[in-house]
Amino acid sequence: MDENIRFKTERKEENSKDTISNFIFVRSERKMLKINFSDIHYVESLSDYIKLHLSGKTVIVRETITNIEAKLPKQDFIRVHRSFIVSIAKIDLFTNEYLEINGKMLPISRTYKNSVLQRLENI
Secondary structure: OHHHHHHHHHHHHHHHHHOOOOEEEEEEOOEEEEEEHHHEEEEEEEOOEEEEEEOOOEEEEOOOHHHHHHHOOOOOEEEEEOOEEEEHHHOOEEOOOEEEEOOEEEEOOHHHHHHHHHHHHOO
16 A cells, blocks of 8 residues: 555656746736746745745735745745745845845844755855
8 A cells, every 4th residue: 555655646746847847927917927937036025915026027916925935946945034035046145144135135034044044055
């Protein structure tokens, strides 16, 4: 029985690997927008809405930060605060308390501090 369960989970993982893409579609202003992961600088939470800070523009989407975090690739993005997810490639500098992306200082909360610093120092 364990073999059947293992086979089913392995099959699911194989299927999910086939569907990996480098973009997502989000609904904003009654339209579905294609957002490339490489264009996202950081995501800011505004309660039930999020603000996607992209290269050259900002898009507001009615979605929670937890839901969008699940859709972003873990190897490219990191949660640094309950209100912020950042693209690792877009980070200009960081300290123990904040990081900077395009001149905007974003806080690193105590909750995420250890995991964020460990990940950034090992890049």
